[in-house]
Structure formats: C-alpha cells, structure tokens
Amino acid sequence: MxxxxxxxxxxxxxxxxFWYKAAPASAFPENGGACxxxxxxxxxxxxxxxxxxxxxxxxxxxxxxxxxxxxxxxxSSGEEPKVACPFHKKTFSLKTGExxxxxxxxxxxxxxxxxxxxxxxxxxxxxx
Amino acid sequence: MTTKKSQIIVVGNGMVGYKFCEKLRxxxxxxxxxxxxxxxxxxxxxxxxxxxxxxxxxxxxxxxMAPRSWYAENKVELRTNELVTxxxxxxxxxxxxxxESFPYDYLVLATGSSAFVPxxxxxxxxxxxxxxxxxxxxxxxxxxxxxxxxxxxxxxLLGLEAxxxxxxxxxxxxxxxxxxxxxxxxxxxQGAALLRSKLESLGIGIHLGKMTKEIQxxxxxxxxxxxxxxxxxxxxxxxSAGIKPRDELAAKAGLELGKRGGILxxxxxxxxxxxxxxxxxxxxxxxxxxxxxxxxxxxxxxxVNQLLDKETKPFxxxxxxxxxxxxxxxxxxxxxxxxxxxxxxxxxxxDKAKGQYKRINISEDGKRLIGxxxxxxxxxxxxxxxxxxxxxxxxxxxxxxxLGGRDGKSNxxxxxxxxxxxxxxxxxxxxxxxxxxxxxxxxxxxxDLGQIKKCxxxxxxxxxxxxxxxxxxxxxLKKMGKTVKNVICEHFPYSRxxxxxxxxxxxxxSYNQLLDEFGEGDGCEICKPAVASILASVWxxxxxxxxTIQDTNDRFLANIQKGGTYSVVPRIPxxxxxxxxLIVIGQVAQEYNLYTxxxxxxxxxxxxxxxxxxxxxxxxxxxxGFESGHAYGKSLRTVKSCVGSTWCRYGxxxxxxxxxxxxxxxxxxxxxHKLKGGVSGCIRECAEAQSxxxxxxxxxxxxxxxxxxxxxxxxxxxxxxxxxxDTETCIRYLDRFLMFYxxxxxxxxxxxxxxxxxxxxxxYLRDVVVNDCLGIGRxxxxxxxxxxxxxxxxxxxxxxxxxxRAKFKHFVNxxxxxxxxxxxxxxGQKIPVDWKS
Numbered sequence: 001m002x003x004x005x006x007x008x009x010x011x012x013x014x015x016x017x018f019w020y021k022a023a024p025a026s027a028f029p030e031n032g033g034a035c036x037x038x039x040x041x042x043x044x045x046x047x048x049x050x051x052x053x054x055x056x057x058x059x060x061x062x063x064x065x066x067x068x069x070x071x072x073x074x075x076s077s078g079e080e081p082k083v084a085c086p087f088h089k090k091t092f093s094l095k096t097g098e099x100x101x102x103x104x105x106x107x108x109x110x111x112x113x114x115x116x117x118x119x120x121x122x123x124x125x126x127x128x
Numbered sequence: 129m130t131t132k133k134s135q136i137i138v139v140g141n142g143m144v145g146y147k148f149c150e151k152l153r154x155x156x157x158x159x160x161x162x163x164x165x166x167x168x169x170x171x172x173x174x175x176x177x178x179x180x181x182x183x184x185x186x187x188x189x190x191x192x193m194a195p196r197s198w199y200a201e202n203k204v205e206l207r208t209n210e211l212v213t214x215x216x217x218x219x220x221x222x223x224x225x226x227x228e229s230f231p232y233d234y235l236v237l238a239t240g241s242s243a244f245v246p247x248x249x250x251x252x253x254x255x256x257x258x259x260x261x262x263x264x265x266x267x268x269x270x271x272x273x274x275x276x277x278x279x280x281x282x283x284x285l286l287g288l289e290a291x292x293x294x295x296x297x298x299x300x301x302x303x304x305x306x307x308x309x310x311x312x313x314x315x316x317x318q319g320a321a322l323l324r325s326k327l328e329s330l331g332i333g334i335h336l337g338k339m340t341k342e343i344q345x346x347x348x349x350x351x352x353x354x355x356x357x358x359x360x361x362x363x364x365x366x367x368s369a370g371i372k373p374r375d376e377l378a379a380k381a382g383l384e385l386g387k388r389g390g391i392l393x394x395x396x397x398x399x400x401x402x403x404x405x406x407x408x409x410x411x412x413x414x415x416x417x418x419x420x421x422x423x424x425x426x427x428x429x430x431x432v433n434q435l436l437d438k439e440t441k442p443f444x445x446x447x448x449x450x451x452x453x454x455x456x457x458x459x460x461x462x463x464x465x466x467x468x469x470x471x472x473x474x475x476x477x478x479d480k481a482k483g484q485y486k487r488i489n490i491s492e493d494g495k496r497l498i499g500x501x502x503x504x505x506x507x508x509x510x511x512x513x514x515x516x517x518x519x520x521x522x523x524x525x526x527x528x529x530x531l532g533g534r535d536g537k538s539n540x541x542x543x544x545x546x547x548x549x550x551x552x553x554x555x556x557x558x559x560x561x562x563x564x565x566x567x568x569x570x571x572x573x574x575x576d577l578g579q580i581k582k583c584x585x586x587x588x589x590x591x592x593x594x595x596x597x598x599x600x601x602x603x604x605l606k607k608m609g610k611t612v613k614n615v616i617c618e619h620f621p622y623s624r625x626x627x628x629x630x631x632x633x634x635x636x637x638s639y640n641q642l643l644d645e646f647g648e649g650d651g652c653e654i655c656k657p658a659v660a661s662i663l664a665s666v667w668x669x670x671x672x673x674x675x676t677i678q679d680t681n682d683r684f685l686a687n688i689q690k691g692g693t694y695s696v697v698p699r700i701p702x703x704x705x706x707x708x709x710l711i712v713i714g715q716v717a718q719e720y721n722l723y724t725x726x727x728x729x730x731x732x733x734x735x736x737x738x739x740x741x742x743x744x745x746x747x748x749x750x751x752x753g754f755e756s757g758h759a760y761g762k763s764l765r766t767v768k769s770c771v772g773s774t775w776c777r778y779g780x781x782x783x784x785x786x787x788x789x790x791x792x793x794x795x796x797x798x799x800x801h802k803l804k805g806g807v808s809g810c811i812r813e814c815a816e817a818q819s820x821x822x823x824x825x826x827x828x829x830x831x832x833x834x835x836x837x838x839x840x841x842x843x844x845x846x847x848x849x850x851x852x853x854d855t856e857t858c859i860r861y862l863d864r865f866l867m868f869y870x871x872x873x874x875x876x877x878x879x880x881x882x883x884x885x886x887x888x889x890x891x892y893l894r895d896v897v898v899n900d901c902l903g904i905g906r907x908x909x910x911x912x913x914x915x916x917x918x919x920x921x922x923x924x925x926x927x928x929x930x931x932x933r934a935k936f937k938h939f940v941n942x943x944x945x946x947x948x949x950x951x952x953x954x955x956g957q958k959i960p961v962d963w964k965s
Binding site: 022023029030033034035036037042045048051066067068071072076077078084087089091102105 | 656
C-alpha cells in the first residue's frame with residue numbers, strides 16, 4: 001500500500017508541463033469537491049466557490065490509505081484552505097498538503113486552473 | 129566555517145537508536161553532523177513497547193517509529209539488514225558483515241538487548257520462543273495456529289504483555305513466575321495478589337514460585353516440569369524472563385563491560401573509549417540496566433546535548449515508575465513502591481468489590497510521598513507521580529490522595545496542577561515539563577491537544593500523560609483569562625444553542641447565509657455538519673440541497689465503511705418485518721453481493737455498496753415498500769421493542785405497536801447526535817429501553833418514561849422522568865423532551881451527557897417537560913408536529929430526482945468505479961481488504 005503513496009510526487013506550478021482538461025467547472029459541487037481520474041491517478045479537486053478559488057490534491061488519505069479526500073468537507077483554518085478526511089477528520093492544508101491536526105504525512109497538492117469553463121489540473125514531467 | 133562535517137555512526141535502529149537520530153536532527157540546526165545508522169533487522173525502527181498490538185493487527189507499518197522517507201528527508205543514512213561486526217577503535221572505523229568499512233568521529237552503540245533465556249534443559253525444543261522482535265512474533269503467530277495452549281515464562285511486565293498476546297491469539301494462557309508474586313519489581317504482595325485474581329478471572333492460569341527444571345517433550349513440547357515436582361501441560365512456551373544487553377560487539381572491541389554484562393558507561397554515557405557512547409538497554413550505568421524506553425530516550429537526549437555542546441547534566445539514573453493497562457487491568461507503580469529506600473510508613477486501601485488496591489508510602493516525617501502502588505484504578509497515577517518526583521507537600525490527611533475527597537471535600541485535579549512546579553516532568557517518555565506545555569499554550573493561545581503533541585512531543589510516547597496534558601492546557605488557558613466559551617469553532621463566535629435561535633429567529637435557511645451574516649472564514653468540518661443539523665431541525669428541508677456541508681454519511685445517505693464503500697439500512701420500525709420484505713432484503717443483498725448483518729437496533733445492515741450502486745439499491749428497496757432508516761444521520765435510529773402483550777404471556781401493553789408508532793413519529797428527525805429509543809411491554813424490560821436516549825416501559829396503568837440512557841463506551845442507565853402516563857401523554861412528553869434537547873444541546877452531545885450537564889439535572893428537566901415551568905410546552909409540541917408533518921423519505925427523493933442521482937458517482941470525469949476498492953471472503957460473504965493502520 002505504501003507504493004500507492006509514491007505515485008503522488010509533488011507538483012509545483014512553475015514546473016507544470018501538462019495541463020489535463022478534467023471536466024466542466026459546473027460538474028463540481030459548490031464549496032465542495034469531486035474526484036478526477038487521470039491515467040491511474042485519482043485527484044481530488046475542490047471548488048471554493050465562496051472565494052472563487054480552486055485547489056487539487058491526491059484523493060488518497062495517507063492516514064489509512066483510502067481514496068476518499070474528494071468526499072471530504074472543505075473549509076479554512078485561519079487563512080489556510082483545508083480539507084477534512086471523512087474517515088477520521090484528519091485535516092490537510094490545500095496549499096502545502098501538510099496535516100494540520102496531527103502528524104500524518106503530508107499529501108501532494110496540484111495546481112488547478114479554469115479556462116473557458118473547464119477545470120485543468122497541472123502535472124509536471126514526472127507524470128504527463 | 130567550512131570544515132568537513134563530523135560523522136556519527138549509530139549502531140542499532142531500535143526505538144532508542146531512532147530517537148537519538150530524531151533528537152539530533154531536531155537540535156543540529158547548524159548541520160554539523162553526518163549521521164549513518166545501522167539496523168540488522170530488515171525494516172526501520174518500530175515501536176517494541178506496543179508489539180503485542182501486532183497480534184491483533186499484523187500491519188508492520190502501524191508500529192513504525194517513522195517511515196523510510198523520514199530518514200531520507202532528514203539526511204540520516206539508514207542501512208537496514210546490515211550487521212556491524214567489528215569496531216576498530218584505534219582507527220575509528222566500523223566494519224559491516226559485508227566487510228565494508230565506515231569511518232566515524234563518534235560512535236553511538238544502541239544495540240539494545242536480546243531476550244534472556246534461562247539455562248533450562250529443553251529450551252531448544254520446537255515450540256519454545258522468545259518474545260522480542262517482530263520476527264519472533266511472526267513465528268509465535270504461525271506456531272500458535274497449530275496449538276491450543278501456551279505458557280509464558282516470566283510474570284513481569286513483558287511476560288504479562290506476552291500473556292495478553294497469546295490470549296488474543298485464542299490460546300489457553302498460563303504465566304509461570306519464579307518469584308512468589310506477579311510483577312515482583314513493581315508490585316507489593318497485596319497489589320500483586322489482586323492482579324493475580326483479576327487475571328485468573330479472565331482465564332489466565334497463574335503459577336507462582338515455580339522454578340522450571342525441564343522443558344519436556346519429544347521433539348515437540350508437552351509441558352514444563354518444575355523443581356517442586358509439579359507439572360504444567362502446555363504445547364508452546366514463550367520466554368519473557370528479562371533482557372540481556374547486546375554487548376558482544378563492544379566486548380570484541382575491548383570496551384569494558386558491567387559485571388553481569390552490558391556496556392559500561394559513566395555519567396556522561398561514555399564507554400571506556402571517549403569517542404564511543406552507549407545508550408538504551410545495551411548500556412549498564414552504575415550497575416543498572418534500564419529495560420524501559422523512557423530512560424533510553426533520556427540517555428539519547430543527553431548524548432545529543434553533549435555532541436552539540438549544549439548544556440549537559442550527568443545521567444544520574446532514572447525513575448522506573450510505570451503505568452500500564454494489562455489485559456484490561458490498570459496497574460501503576462511509582463517512586464519507591466515498597467517504601468524500603470528510606471524509613472517510611474505505608475497507607476493502603478483495598479476495595480475487593482471494585483477490585484482496587486492503592487498504596488502510598490509516606491516519608492517518616494509525614495511530609496513527602498516516596499512512592500506507591502495502584503491496581504485496578506490508576507487514574508491518580510499522574511498526580512501521585514508528580515508529588516513524588518517534585519517532593520510536593522502532602523495534604524493534612526494524606527489518605528485523601530487515594531481515597532478521594534470525602535465529606536464534600538474538593539478533589540479537583542486542577543488544584544493539584546496549580547501546585548506543580550514549572551520544572552515538573554509531565555511526559556516522562558519525551559521529558560516534557562509543565563513549563564514547556566504551559567509555554568506552548570501561552571504562545572499559541574490554544575489548548576489544542578494535537579498541536580501540543582506535535583510541537584512539544586509530549587504525550588507521543590506511551591500516551592499515559594495525555595489526560596494530564598489536557599487538564600494542564602485548560603488550566604493554563606483559564607489562567608490567561610481566556611474564558612473557555614462554548615463557541616462551536618473558529619468560524620462562529622456562538623454556541624450551538626445561540627446559532628439555533630439565530631437560524632430560527634432570522635429565518636436563515638442556508639449555511640452560506642449564516643456564514644455571511646454571523647460567521648467568518650470558509651467554515652470547517654465542525655461547524656458545517658453542526659449547522660446542517662440545526663437547519664434540518666428547524667426547517668426540515670431535504671438535506672441534499674446543501675450536500676457539501678453534510679458529513680460524508682449524510683452527503684451520500686449511507687454509512688461509509690473501510691475501503692470507501694457504504695452500508696445500507698432500511699427502516700424496520702420496532703424491528704417488525706414481514707417474510708415478504710425479508711425476502712426482498714435478501715434478494716437485493718444477493719444481487720449486489722452485499723455483506724449482511726443484523727444490527728443492535730433490530731434491523732438489517734447491508735455492507736459493501738459502491739457509491740454509484742446506492743440509488744439503484746434504494747430504487748429496489750423503495751419499490752418493495754422500504755424507506756430510509758437514517759442509520760447515516762445524527763437523527764432517530766430505531767425504537768427497539770420486545771414482543772409485548774400480543775404474544776408474550778407476561779406482557780401488559782402492546783409494546784411493538786407503540787414502538788412502531790413512536791419510530792414512525794420521529795423518523796428522519798435530525799438532532800445534535802443520534803437518537804435511540806426502546807419500548808418494553810412489561811417490567812422485565814426485554815427491549816433494554818433503559819439503555820436508550822428515551823425508553824418507555826409498560827406498567828399496569830400505562831407507561832413509565834425514562835430519558836438520557838446510553839450504551840457505548842460510557843454506559844449510563846436512563847433516568848425515570850415520569851410514572852404511569854397514558855399513551856397520548858407519553859407521546860406529548862417525548863415530543864417536549866426531544867425538542868428541548870435538540871434546541872439546547874451542544875454539537876454531537878448525546879442525551880446522556882446533555883442531561884448530566886444540564887443545570888438542575890433531572891428535576892429541572894421534569895419541571896420543563898412535565899410541569900411546563902418555562903411555559904414552552906405547547907411550543908415544543910408544535911415544533912415537533914411540524915417535523916412530523918414535513919417528513920419525507922430522503923432516498924425516495926433521490927431515486928426520483930435525476931439531478932440528485934447524478935451526484936452518486938466516484939469520478940467526475942469517468943463512468944467507471946473506484947479501482948482501489950477490494951474485497952476478501954469471510955464465512956461465505958465479503959469484507960473489505962484491511963486498511964493500513
């Protein structure tokens with residue numbers, strides 16, 4: 001199961017070489033998330049419609065290795081946008097991926113952009 | 129400075145070896161050292177203290193101190209599966225089993241210990257094991273499958289851990305101890321006797337004062353022959369009789385050893401070569417080997433401090449106080465448990481009925497606590513240990529310490545915390561003081577336990593100090609003048625009750641509107657479901673109109689289970705069901721290959737449905753006349769019933785009909801937490817109504833109403849609200865009780881806790897519900913009537929609404945299901961593959 005984690009290496013915006021056109025923005029619930037499939041990856045994409053912001057991270061919660069984060073509730077801790085895993089309420093920053101309420105390892109976050117009403121998720125050369 | 133970094137080599141990647149690396153990396157901010165650590169086992173360091181949990185869950189990752197990635201990220205070169213075979217101390221080089229050499233500037237020997245195997249004839253027989261490493265455990269687990277009984281040699285701490293492990297494997301367990309009592313190093317005679325009787329009542333055979341003469345068996349084990357002529361039949365033997373420091377490498381290198389083995393170290397933890405340190409169980413300091421992890425961690429800290437030229441103090445021995453839960457029995461031993469280190473007098477107290485024994489040893493002048501023993505209830509351990517370690521003054525009647533405050537005398541733990549000096553060690557595994565914790569709380573102005581653990585490391589070892597840390601954090605917040613106001617989270621400066629009133633009075637119907645007008649930020653996983661529950665309790669609108677503020681169970685109207693599939697529970701009011709409907713459940717479960725189980729609430733749960741299957745499953749159930757059971761909601765679950773006067777020869781009222789009426793009245797009612805009810809047809813109480821949030825028990829004259837009962841981890845009997853009321857009055861009072869609870873409770877507070885904390889308690893509740901002292905009785909009934917008349921089955925709405933139905937899928941951009949969902953068979957059904965734990 002540890003191998004699953006290794007499929008999600010960190011991606012930073014500057015190194016994106018490929019933007020995957022995932023789905024129309026309207027397919028994502030307001031102030032919530034949905035799961036995007038890209039090759040054999042599962043990416044959770046979150047629509048912070050109150051603020052007009054989008055975030056993406058691995059769908060895998062590293063605490064119990066469950067493909068679930070897209071079904072988690074989103075929100076903020078101070079200024080930090082976050083998602084809470086539905087299983088045990090581990091919360092992760094959607095900016096840094098860091099676990100905010102414990103010492104579970106961090107998750108990988110991905111850049112997201114909206115163009116012409118479509119949601120794009122960015123991948124670097126490691127996964128394009 | 130651009131000088132070359134110094135090289136540290138750590139031999140041994142056990143708990144202490146790992147802790148050394150962690151502490152060094154945390155403190156070596158100037159990056160002065162390069163670190164290489166050798167471990168002979170194939171995996172990174174794991175938590176040996178909780179090894180027995182491996183018996184119930186065989187995922188080795190769970191026990192890891194840190195994943196491999198930690199070593200890489202922290203620039204610690206980890207070489208597992210490599211044995212260091214030679215130290216050349218003249219040239220400062222170690223050599224591994226492959227013959228490769230590695231130079232060092234400092235060498236840290238954390239080679240640990242191996243199990244001490246007494247020289248008894250027959251220890252080499254098949255079926256004899258030691259209890260030390262993960263590999264030992266795997267061998268024990270494999271062999272344990274072939275036998276029915278096992279004996280553990282050693283009645284100390286580790287031996288009893290091992291006994292628990294073999295008991296967990298389902299084997300008949302025996303403990304054999306040479307001394308005349310269990311845990312001879314920690315417990316006195318009376319405490320050990322109580323522990324013995326508790327363990328015996330759990331079915332563990334205890335054999336004391338037994339010197340093993342021979343382990344008998346022809347190839348395979350048959351039993352133990354003792355010096356006194358007696359014989360114990362057993363098919364397996366686990367030796368856990370103590371430890372033997374791993375000093376062979378040090379001995380070969382010519383380092384001096386202790387008289388009975390162990391690498392000799394001075395107060396600076398240096399061996400006889402000043403470039404070589406020894407820490408943990410491998411070291412012998414002032415004739416003592418420390419077989420616990422806390423002193424090992426302390427040694428690691430001290431060496432780190434020396435290497436980084438930080439303030440160091442000599443290692444002067446370590447308090448061996450221990451607290452643990454052995455097979456469900458709490459045991460604590462602190463300071464000098466026997467009171468023999470100085471003249472003292474003991475005070476002891478035993479309650480045989482409760483199975484508790486407590487002893488404290490008071491110094492001769494009556495001013496200090498020097499140690500003690502606790503069996504059966506170790507809740508005062510933290511406080512007593514602190515008083516012992518810090519020489520705190522005793523109260524005028526020291527017996528209060530173990531008897532608790534009597535005659536209305538206060539026994540508030542907070543008062544004790546106040547008296548603790550700043551330097552008092554709260555977490556002995558990580559050596560965190562009261563000052564450290566208070567400082568953290570002060571700096572962050574927050575008492576968040578997770579953050580305290582993360583930043584100070586307190587409570588991350590054995591976890592025994594966590595309750596105390598929590599009290600301390602609260603205490604500190606209070607001292608800082610931060611009133612601990614019951615606001616629901618950082619996004620709303622209101623209590624649940626205040627938010628409830630705001631929603632109702634201002635007519636607010638959406639979470640976003642409430643957040644815009646009365647909150648701040650983007651909300652979170654605490655306020656979203658709490659507000660969702662309030663909105664549902666006030667307006668009773670379809671909850672999926674705001675699906676992303678619901679917890680996952682409410683968002684998908686099903687209960688999430690391991691693996692990310694859901695379980696489905698149709699309502700079966702009162703537990704009454706026709707054969708036709710039973711058949712439908714069977715057919716649906718069969719068609720979708722669902723695991724089925726009878727629940728505790730007299731209904732049937734079907735597990736393993738993928739999110740995309742849920743609407744199809746419900747379409748079939750609804751067509752057969754079922755409706756949602758709300759097993760997923762913080763809402764009414766079931767009203768359990770006994771069969772009552774229709775069939776039962778003792779029944780005095782028709783409990784099934786009444787249970788169905790009550791369940792159908794409150795179905796779908798959203799509340800601060802789940803609600804369970806029960807109706808019994810006579811005083812025999814077969815429906816266990818007194819363990820429910822509301823229970824109704826038939827009498828000759830009508831019904832008795834009980835409220836505030838609870839099963840779960842803190843079971844509590846419901847309390848009698850009113851006697852002998854007729855059916856309509858009963859319903860009216862239940863309406864009022866439930867609505868009053870819904871309007872005033874905290875988020876996720878069950879009725880039992882709510883009632884316990886309600887000012888005025890049961891009498892006040894009776895005044896409100898029965899005597900209508902607030903004059904709100906009518907209003908509460910009207911509000912409940914609104915809930916009853918606006919009820920509709922959520923699943924029916926989803927099934928008939930294509931837009932809602934479309935939300936039930938795993939991927940937003942693909943029609944396929946989650947490929948990671950996997951099952952395995954069990955007893956003719958399926959269960960999810962176990963998760964990483």
